[in-house]
Amino acid sequence: MVGIKELYNRLRAEIGKQVVGQEQAIRLMTAALLAEGHVLLEDVPGTGKTTLAKALAGGFDARFTRVQATPDLLPQDLLGGLVYQPQTGEFSLRKGPIFTQFLLFDEINRATPRTASALLEAMAEGQISLDGLSERLEEPFFVIATQNPVESQGVFPLPEAQLDRFLLKVRLGYPSLEEESRILHRFRSVSAPEMPQAVITPELLRQCRLECRQVRTSQEVEDYLLRVVRSTREDKRFLFGASPRAGLALLAVAQALASLDGRDYVTPDDVKEAVIPVFAHRVQLTPEFRAREFTEEQVLAALLAEIPVPTELAARPV
Incomplete structure (x- = not known):
């Protein structure tokens, strides 16, 4: 394949x-x-x-x-x-x-x-x-x-x-x-843009999905992911933080991003890349911070900058 x-x-x-x-x-x-x-x-x-x-x-x-x-x-x-x-x-x-x-x-x-x-x-x-x-x-x-x-x-x-x-x-x-x-x-241009041609079949997609689920996550990366999830619940800028289902979604997207890069393991960068698109619509700022014209994306980015990131060498599964 x-x-x-x-x-x-x-x-x-x-x-x-x-x-x-x-x-x-x-x-x-x-x-x-x-x-x-x-x-x-x-x-x-x-x-x-x-x-x-x-x-x-x-x-x-x-x-x-x-x-x-x-x-x-x-x-x-x-x-x-x-x-x-x-x-x-x-x-x-x-x-x-x-x-x-x-x-x-x-x-x-x-x-x-x-x-x-x-x-x-x-x-x-x-x-x-x-x-x-x-x-x-x-x-x-x-x-x-x-x-x-x-x-x-x-x-x-x-x-x-x-x-x-x-x-x-x-x-x-x-x-x-x-x-x-x-x-x-x-x-x-006079000529219309060329139409995309199908390169992936449903059967091939199913195989790719199975392969994504097998992407490995080290204990260090898992701990980092959980710290990110819990920090959204503890931060006073959020009215409510990310749910356990949001944490599962974050892991699934990080695995998929690793696969797109040709890796069979998740890095901290995969987790960081996924946080804002996975969490921004699942968390909510307090009325005070919303009135100050902050957005969920801005606060999540600031939160990520505050959390220590494990090195990729330490994060690589054995």
Whole structure:
């Protein structure tokens, strides 16, 4: 089997046919996929959230569905419904767009809480329940949801329980001057950008996921990870800190990041790289610090700078 690092390099090359830059976002989203989690993409309109999600899906030989969230979108519009069959006198399931492998849920904060919560069971359990009927979703099932953090009209903030279902929250940010110049030249060209080709099959993805779970963690790195988790609970700047489930998510993402670098062991740098995207949407600042215009990302970065880091030599498993 081809190594995860080589597959990742192929995937980046295919995504690069559509997306300029965003190397860190691509890396984190791929790590989330390997760690069997879901991703919340957050940034202002026009930064390429939908383009990136579609390009990532194009690199996998899997079914892709896009759902545009609106306030009038109903749960059955997402899940489907039971339809009466006169020929047999029975009801059969008419499957909705959630029955896919890559689901892009655009502008999730425009959907009502009832519709957004319809995703909850699917994201957590890989199944849906409808009128007493449970139906498994095909693996892999990967949700990429986008949201615009600056709008206040016609939006519904996601509750903490829903946010916790996302393994990572990724912010794209604006491109650099060089990257924006490349975007202008690429899309001003007469020929349309080349479409990504699938380089990873579902079966290959399953094998990669198994390999990620076997990435080793030394006692020193595990102790460091636990210190980071506990420090968020003890720091007075946070109203509440990271949960045990958040700690498990941090370890899974760190293992995936190590795999993307071609290593079979986790380093402290893997943990540090994962902390902000894994924790930022799972912790909450006190009203005092929020009023002083601090963000969760800023406080987490300051917290990481205060915690002693084991050396990589000491962290390497024996």
